[in-house]
Amino acid sequence: PYAKLLGMKVVFTHHGPDYDRDKWGIAAKTILKLGERMGCMFADDVIVISNVIKDLISKKYNRTKSVHLIYNGVPQPDICHNTEYFNKLGIEEGKYVLGMCRFVPEKNLHHLVEAYIKLKSQSNSSDFPKLILAGDADFDDDYSRSLKKLAKDNGVVLTGFVKGKKLHSLLTNALCYVLPSSHEGLPIALLEAMSYKLPVVVSDIPANKEIGLSDECYFECGNINQLADRINTIIHTPLHRIDYDMTKYNWDDIANQTM
Numbered sequence: 027p028y029a030k031l032l033g034m035k036v037v038f039t040h041h042g043p044d045y046d047r048d049k050w051g052i053a054a055k056t057i058l059k060l061g062e063r064m065g066c067m068f069a070d071d072v073i074v075i076s077n078v079i080k081d082l083i084s085k086k087y088n089r090t091k092s093v094h095l096i097y098n099g100v101p102q103p104d105i106c107h108n109t110e111y112f113n114k115l116g117i118e119e120g121k122y123v124l125g126m127c128r129f130v131p132e133k134n135l136h137h138l139v140e141a142y143i144k145l146k147s148q149s150n151s152s153d154f155p156k157l158i159l160a161g162d163a164d165f166d167d168d169y170s171r172s173l174k175k176l177a178k179d180n181g182v183v184l185t186g187f188v189k190g191k192k193l194h195s196l197l198t199n200a201l202c203y204v205l206p207s208s209h210e211g212l213p214i215a216l217l218e219a220m221s222y223k224l225p226v227v228v229s230d231i232p233a234n235k236e237i238g239l240s241d242e243c244y245f246e247c248g249n250i251n252q253l254a255d256r257i258n259t260i261i262h263t264p265l266h267r268i269d270y271d272m273t274k275y276n277w278d279d280i281a282n283q284t285m
Contacts, residue, residue: 030068038069040079042211042233048131049167063087073284075212078232096284099277100217108195115158115183119199120265122156122183123257125206126196126219129163129170132209134229134248136173141206141254143180145261155201155261158183160193197222202260208247210234217275223267227256 029036044050045058066072066087073094074080083089112119123142127133142157159177163170177184188196197203203219203226210233219226220237228234229247242259245252273279 027064027068035071036065036069037071037073038065039073039075040065040083041075042079042209043082046132046209076233076236078236079211094283096280097274098212098214098217099275099280100214100221100272101277103197103218103221103223104191104194105198105222106191106194107198108191111192111195112199115185117156117158117183120201121153122158122200123261124158124160124196124200124203124219124224126160126193126203126215127205127207127213128161129159129173131169132207134206134208135159136176137206137248137250137253138204139173139176139180139182141250141257142182144250144254145258146180156181156183158185158196158200160185160188160196162187197224200224201265202227202257204253204257205229205234206245206247206253207231207234212236217272220268220270221272221275223269225260225263225266225268227253227260 040062043062045055050058066083066089071092071094072083072089073096074083075096075098077095080093080095083093107119125135125138127135129135139157146154159182174184197219203216203224205213205216205226205228207213207229208231210231212233216226216228216234216237226239226243227245228239228243230244231247235244242256245256
């Protein structure tokens with residue numbers, strides 16, 4: 027509002043309806059909704075990162091003009107191998123399923139752990155792939171504490187927040203990447219996994235569906251049995267990589283579109 031009052035042009039970027047996230051209370055949700063309304067109604071131009079958000083703005087605020095779809099981007103992958111780090115974690119290259127995101131309720135990482143427990147209990151193999159959860163909560167709460175306990179009690183490897191060569195090595199050598207979330211804008215972690223050509227298993231929410239993966243990559247959000255089946259198929263398929271079309275997520279193109 028202050029910029030508009032001073033006669034400045036305002037460009038507003040909408041990354042997703044954050045007020046839908048479980049972590050926010052009533053006051054925070056109210057402020058977030060107010061911010062969305064102000065930006066969508068009065069900004070000179072609006073940038074959205076998905077068609078899902080574009081449709082939301084159109085329906086809620088009847089705004090169809092000066093709305094620009096510009097996707098999130100990912101850098102080029104840094105293919106690397108960190109043997110020392112893997113030895114420390116007790117894992118082997120190509121023998122783990124990767125979950126990578128913040129430990130918040132809407133990411134549904136507990137569903138991934140439950141699916142993994144189900145698969146592990148059905149397997150007679152002593153060499154069953156491990157599950158790695160990379161990430162943590164910004165602030166410890168009941169959910170993150172219960173998730174960590176469930177993970178530790180069932181042999182899941184927790185890395186904590188990880189970046190740089192350690193993260194790149196985890197992405198380089200995973201069997202697959204799994205994102206079971208119930209809410210997303212446009213998931214950068216998923217795009218990163220795709221840039222490393224990993225097979226992916228993701229929930230069938232609109233933001234994930236917009237990426238346009240093949241049907242076998244999706245499972246019904248919240249359906250743990252179907253999630254387990256999708257992961258099981260990948261575990262019993264020879265290690266492979268997939269060439270995704272990442273053209274829309276190129277940072278140089280995104281910078282030019284934004285300019």
